[in-house]
Amino acid sequence: PAIGAGPIHGARVLEPHPDLAGRTRFATTLPEHQAVEEAIRTLHAEHGVRTFNLSITYDDPFAGPHVGLLTEQLDTLIRELGIVVVVSAGNLRASVDGSLPNGRHALDDYPDYLTDEMARVAEPANAALALTVGSIARSNAPQTPGGVARVGDRAIAEVDEMSPFSRTGPGTGRSQKPDMVTYGGNWVINDTGRLDPNNLGVGVVSTTVPTGGRLFHMASGTSFSAPRVTRLVADVWETYPEASANLVRCLVGLACRPTTAARDQFDEAEHQQRAIGLGTPSPAMARESGGNRVVMFFDGTIDPDSVVIHPLPIPADFAAGRSPRRIAAALAFDPPVRRQRREYLAATMTFDLVRAVSVAQLRDIYRHQGGEREEMLNDRRRVSLQPGTTRLSSSTLQVREWRPRMMQVDDGDTYYLVVTHRRAPWGPDGAQTYAVAVELVDEGRIQLDLYGLVQQRVEVPARARIRI
Secondary structure, eight states: OOOOOOOOOOOOOEEEOSSSTTOEEEOTTSOHHHHHHHHHHHHHHHHOOOEEEEOOOOSSBOOOSSOOHHHHHHHHHHHHHTOEEEEEOOBOOOOTTSBOTTSOBTTTTTTGGGGSGGGBOBTTTTOTTSEEEEEEOSOOOOOOTTSOOOTTOEESSOTTSBOTTBOBOOOGGGOOOSSEEEEOOOOEEOTTSOEETTOTTTSEEEEEEEETTEEEEEEOSHHHHHHHHHHHHHHHHHHSTTOOHHHHHHHHHHTEEOOHHHHTTOSSHHHHHHHHTTOEEOHHHHHOOBTTEEEEEEEEEEOTTEEEEEEEEOOHHHHSSBOOEEEEEEEEEOOOBOTTSSSSBSEEEEEEEEOSOOHHHHHHHHHSOHHHHHHHTOSTTBOOOBSOHHHHTTOSEEEEEEOOSBOOGGGOSEEEEEEEEEEOTTOOSSOEEEEEEEEEEESSOTTOOHHHHHHTTOOOOOOEEEEO
């Protein structure tokens, strides 16, 4: 369905830097975290805004161990107000000859330097509950202001590869940051060996301060990729107006796919995750479900230190035969945070997908504690989702997938998504809000009406709760 237009509200928290031409700084009338808090609370209370874009980050990479006041304040507001805040991952800075702060070169050492510590996301991009967005390149064709392509000019990134300025993970507590990437521009080394950070041919279109009749400008930076995701979040919320912020994050995360070009730049899966997160979101997949792809979701609460079992219908026609399939699950939750605590999050949550087992058996298994429970599920009944739970345990948005070409019909017509909550020592006693979304897609049989098959089985057993 077509997505309608809506108002855009803005709040100014920056001012021109008095000593650095072309740079900005936070206004000095309030502490930085209070200025952002006041802006968000005002827009939310007076205009009902619940999707926010914050294309503001500090210059230095997050070094930890504790987050700053602005990062903590963002996470607190997201939980309290039930909003989605999209934050840019931050940009690397290079000198005019392309040299980076650690001595590497933007062209000669690309893309290896993107996983260096100096390229780590900058606060508040490490906010645990925010959607953090990095950048990939849309164009590799440099152009002068006069529209001329000079032979000696060279774009650093190829199309769909990581932008050479994009900051990468991990975030706080080794969490996955950025969450995703989308188009934010590229850098060019010109024919004299100088860095051109805002080349017209490889940048992205953005608005500018009206001068000389110009309303738009070309520029590059993660500040220009974040608004794309912000728009998508708003579109998802228009499609599902009753959804929680957690569910919106699930649906956007589930719609992400890594570009082949960006994924192939990194040999190690950990480096891929640190650079591109979940991948690039598809607006259509975030909003729609039908045909050979169906998305099911739950939006609710879980008790502290407990397990919830969600039944997942698996139609026989989907499980039968040989075909490339994707079964993916997304989990999002919004725990309290405390910057001075060793565990920044008040709780962690994980999930497993299990098969060939009954609810009664699962109840018995998950009532056991510690290693015995793990041993009892350390077999084919626990589906091998990727990435593993340990790589995502510190993240409040988790997406894991299974891509089987063959499935066993004998495993049953119902799988189970088992969601586990574990409270930190300082965590509160109250219930935790969370959302899960599960995608079934048959990529080989596009004629399969998977949506209709699942609709016929919507009356599945109620979810089960287990204390652990």
